[in-house]
Amino acid sequence: xxxxxxxxxxxxxxxxxxxxxxxxxxxxxxxxxxxxxxxxxxxxxxxxxxxxxxxxxxxxxxxxxxxxxxxxxxxxxxxxxxxxxxxxxxxxxxxxxxxxxxxxxxxxxxxxxxxxxxxxxxxxxxxxxxxxxxxxxxxxxxxxxxxxxxxxxxxxxxxxxxxxxxxxxxxxxxxxxxxxxxxxxxxxxxxxxxxxxxxxxxxxxxxxxxxxxxxxxxxxxxxxxxxxxxxxxxxxxxxxxxxxxxxxxxxxxxxxxxxxxxxxxxxxxxxxxxxxxxxxxxxxxxxxxxxxxxxxxxxxxxxxxxxxxx
Numbered sequence: 001x002x003x004x005x006x007x008x009x010x011x012x013x014x015x016x017x018x019x020x021x022x023x024x025x026x027x028x029x030x031x032x033x034x035x036x037x038x039x040x041x042x043x044x045x046x047x048x049x050x051x052x053x054x055x056x057x058x059x060x061x062x063x064x065x066x067x068x069x070x071x072x073x074x075x076x077x078x079x080x081x082x083x084x085x086x087x088x089x090x091x092x093x094x095x096x097x098x099x100x101x102x103x104x105x106x107x108x109x110x111x112x113x114x115x116x117x118x119x120x121x122x123x124x125x126x127x128x129x130x131x132x133x134x135x136x137x138x139x140x141x142x143x144x145x146x147x148x149x150x151x152x153x154x155x156x157x158x159x160x161x162x163x164x165x166x167x168x169x170x171x172x173x174x175x176x177x178x179x180x181x182x183x184x185x186x187x188x189x190x191x192x193x194x195x196x197x198x199x200x201x202x203x204x205x206x207x208x209x210x211x212x213x214x215x216x217x218x219x220x221x222x223x224x225x226x227x228x229x230x231x232x233x234x235x236x237x238x239x240x241x242x243x244x245x246x247x248x249x250x251x252x253x254x255x256x257x258x259x260x261x262x263x264x265x266x267x268x269x270x271x272x273x274x275x276x277x278x279x280x281x282x283x284x285x286x287x288x289x290x291x292x293x294x295x296x297x298x299x300x301x302x303x304x305x306x307x308x309x310x
Contacts, residue, residue, distance in 0.1 A: 002047060002260060003126065004133045005119075006040030006058040007142070008108040010092045011068050017097045029095075036071040037092060039135035039163060042253035043260075046279060048077040050295070052261050055079045057122060059111060062088025083119045085109060108139075116145045123149060128157030131178070131260055135163040135253065147171050159263075163256055166190045173211040178263075180208060181256050183219045198307075201226065202233050206310060215269050217259065217276065219252055225280075226307070227273040233307045234270060236277040254283040258295070270304060277302045 015029040036045075044054045060068055060082040068089055072080050087109025095102040126132060132153050138146055146168055153160055154175035162169050163181040166189035173180075188195045191204040205216040205228035216228040224237040258279030262272040275295075281302065282294035 001126075001129070002052065002054040002131045002133065003123070004040035004044045004047075004054055004056050004135065005123070006038035006056070006136045007111065007138045007146075008090065008136060009036070009038035009041055009058055009060065009068065010090045010106070010108070011064045011071075012037035012092045012094055014094045014096065017095060020097050020099055021095060021102060034067070034071060036068055039253050040133060041072075042250040043133050043135055043257045044078045045075060046250070046254045046257035046283070047261060048075040050257070050261055050279075051077060052257075052264070053077045053079065055081045057081050057083070057119065059083050059085050059109070059115060059119070060089050061085035061109060064089040064091060081122070083115055083122065085111065085115050087111075111139065111142060113145070116142060116149075120145070120149045120152065123153055124156070126153060126156055126158045128159075131159045131161065131263075133161040133163070133256060133260060134168075135161075135256065138165055138168060140165075140167070143167060143171070150175050150177075161256060161260060163252070173208060173213055176212045176214060179215045179217060179256070179259055180213050181217045181219065181252060181259075183252070184221070187218050202228065202307065206233065209310070215259075215272075217255065217273065219255070225255070225273075225277060227269065227304075228310070229269050230310050231269065232309045234273060234304050235307050236273065236302055236304050238281065251280045251283045254279040274302050274304050275299060277304075 012035045014033050016031040017027060017029050021027050041056060044056045047054045056078055061084055069080055072078050090106035090108040092106055093104040150172045159178040161179045162177045166186045169180050170190045182190060187204050191207055195201050195204055205218050205226060208216045209228055218226045224235060227234045255276040258276035259272045262275035278295050278299040281298045
């Protein structure tokens with residue numbers, strides 16, 4: 001089973017406006033809707049649209065809890081398995097205007113030690129047949145508990161995917177995560193230095209492999225992505241740069257979902273990397289995270305080149 005863990009999920013309130021927001025008068029939206037948000041939840045949604053079951057864990061609480069669960073019930077292949085807390089699950093406002101988006105993100109509830117222990121006990125049931133995708137920003141005050149939880153899962157043979165704070169990734173490389181998925185900025189924070197060229201990016205990714213990561217997939221935004229593992233360093237470029245991208249939300253989460261899904265079918269990281277990029281491309285050109293119909297068509301178009309040996 002694939003588990004996605006989001007410590008700080010969000011109830012995302014989307015508002016679409018015909019014009020830019022103006023602070024001097026009332027701004028009235030043309031369309032409003034809610035979505036269940038959070039990076040781990042996005043991974044589960046992409047997996048759902050690829051018809052792959054996953055179990056969503058993390059923390060939910062307050063008056064937003066039941067509505068959040070109701071939103072997830074529309075997804076056939078997502079099994080909610082949250083730990084309930086006293087604080088309120090945060091509400092984020094996503095304002096979409098004619099020229100750009102404005103995000104107003106709440107900090108989220110405080111997580112007490114008892115709640116973290118309950119989550120840890122739930123994840124202690126996982127074994128070598130399971131995959132844990134730990135995604136999203138996590139509070140700094142939970143670093144010790146999170147590291148202990150990742151260590152426990154590693155000792156239980158769980159395949160671990162980390163797409164979270166650079167500090168957490170840095171501290172957990174020694175637990176041999178199956179995949180880490182940092183942006184260029186996050187990679188520079190993991191290795192504690194600025195990265196100004198492709199050679200420095202490659203060396204930083206290889207350094208993460210040397211410290212324990214089995215696969216390092218670095219997001220380079222418009223320049224595509226790089227995969228580093230003991231087989232070498234590889235690069236995939238974006239498709240159709242002349243095409244207007246209608247969605248950038250969830251593209252990195254789609255990459256994680258694609259890599260994880262492909263790993264269920266093949267032990268070859270390069271095929272997983274190619275499928276991950278086709279999922280990301282499909283999400284970029286979609287207005288939602290529903291990508292299934294586009295992935296297979298894009299898979300053959302994604303080109304992966306080897307940059308160097310490890």
